[in-house]
Amino acid sequence: MATIKLSESKIKTIKDICKSFDNKSGEVINVLHQVQGAFGYLPAEVQEVVAMELNMPVAQVYGIVSFYSFFTMQPKGEHPISICLGTACYVRGAEKVLDEFKRQLNINVGETTKDGKFSLNCLRCVGACGLAPVVMVGDKVYGRLTPDNVKDIIAEYNN
């Protein structure tokens, strides 16, 4: 196993979370939810600690992290931008909005800008179809967007 490069305090956080679920391997998904909540993402060395604590193979933990789209091994930007590509948003032009974000931020879906400020992701239906097309920046929802709004949204977070 690769040497673990995490700081002691981070390892302790992971251990505490595992302990709160009685170190049961069946709770691995709940554990990963909380660990990702604490660190923002799940890099390989974090998965190794989780695997060790829950007494299960790292491959199995990795299998779960890579299976579920909610888990990410990449750190997200300071302001994660999520574009809804649910059907309702799609038929109301969400793809054009996405293209405009890609163009203006100069990144692709799943990437983070070099300054770490923005990351771009797609999601399927936030349940705000009445406002389609919808974009979320962090927890804030922007509705009824056109490509023309993109510049203003980015500017809002660039100050």
Place this chain on the structure above:
Amino acid sequence: MAKYKMHVLVCGGTGCKASQSAQIVDNLKAVLAEKGMQDEVQVITTGCFGFCEKGPIVKMMPDNTFYTQVTPEDARTIVEEHIIKGRKVTNLLYTDPENNEHVSDSKHMGFYKKQIRIALRNCGFIDPENIDESISRGGYEALGKCLTEMKPEDVIQEIKLSGLRGRGGGGFPTGLKWEIASKNHADQKYVVCNADEGDPGAFMDRSIMEGDPHSIIEAMAICGYAIGATKGLVYIRAEYPLAIDRLQIAIRQAREYGLLGQDIMGSGFDFDIELRYGAGAFVCGEETALIHSMEGKRGEPTFKPPFPAVSGYLGKPTNVNNVETFANIPVIITKGADWFNKIGTEKSKGTKVFALAGQINNVGLIEVPMGITLREVIYEIGGGIKDGKEFKAVQTGGPSGGCLTKKHLDTPIDYDNLIAAGSMMGSGGMVVMDETSCMVSIAKFYLEFTCEESCGKCTPCRIGNKRLCEMLTKISKGNGTMEDLYELRNLAAVIKDTALCGLGQTSPNPVLSTLDNFWDEYVEHVVDKKCRAGVCKSLMSYEIDQNKCVGCTACARNCPVGAIKGEKKMPHTIDLAVCIKCGACIERCKFGAISIK
């Protein structure tokens, strides 16, 4: 609720919340406090009213005035005019598009007239975070009736007689499912609520959990009593933080009231509920995959039989029902199976909640009796197509469903008719499309979704759908041949026959139904290299009408790739080799000189 003389209900559903409904609540409370009326008028944040198109919604009780598109600034007007002076704020009332008259009671709005609200009975009426409000509207009455007056087999019999079928998509008779689970004896059984609503464009389960969480808790306890289970689990998407929050509050309150836990209502029946979080995998809506995910494994489906009713969560008999199915249960118990099975069609009883979305005037959440026609839903409730455009298709059933067209407008909606028409009920997404939607692109959109979400366990779904998607991409790029169209159909049929789980077996439906209903459009893409909706970029070319162009240079200045050339005050031209077909020039041209060919 006695001490207040008036209640202001503000929608706290996701759509309205995104339009600042929380700010409206704060402002209303502040203005009321300023007038010293905080003890006379109560402001309540409720679940979704359904009429998301006109949100945020504010409803005044007891006079039932229904205000639409309210802004935080309107809070003062509502307090000063409506509450203090007793005058309706006319500019916030809904305007009937037919006769331009104001309508103040939602009962008289086209959107609500044809709806029957059973599963959504409390959404928009109660504060979902207050168990007393749920109880005052009959909450937990059905559980009491079951525990004190009915034997478990009576409960199952009642559900069987009601004709209720699973609302998650499959349409399996709920009573029968319960009966099978009840007959399998084990030391521990489980009741699972499937709240992993993953269809893009569907948000009915979310609205029920956010607007009326107690109905789910009550129904799960009833199910536990009927099948002999003492543990309930709600498998809910982590992407629904508000629904998770409200369920947690509701479970805590139910425990405090002795409606969950040991010896419920002194009957000797024990039941408790825990939440389990999904992590974003569409396939986990399939019950065997859902169970594996709850056990902390990858959410991959397994072959049935054994059915979960025999061997489910941790190998024990498990009954899995969807949120909306559960929401119907308490009403069936209190009002009786005979009342319920009078609503609907012969084989599909009761109502169905649909999330109406897309190119339609009234986007929102609706609950209609089974047997209503698509025409009634789209034109009467939905208010017709946006911007007066032509109706083209309606997609039901999400990635497992298909597209229905004009010829299906008068088909009564029920499980069997939708399947016969090449689609399915699904969980209830209903996305309306007009002439600007390209059906090849829509099929491709769903296949991309399926490819991304396929768990990869079986080859037909993992590789077959990928090939389907590649063929659709080829067609939309203008490189398709007629052979590809026949091959699409062949491969789709193979996937349908051979995939492991329900999701794989239905994944080619979007392709098959568009091939069936929009064959001409596919042929146009392949033979004429044309996309009539103007969506497939590779099949478009832009042209400037030399007679209409006045040489204002607006297009040239806005072209991101510098493809437009021309002298000032002289007609411009587009270099098609450079053009990326982004459409920026058309939007800027004030003279209508640029067109897509």
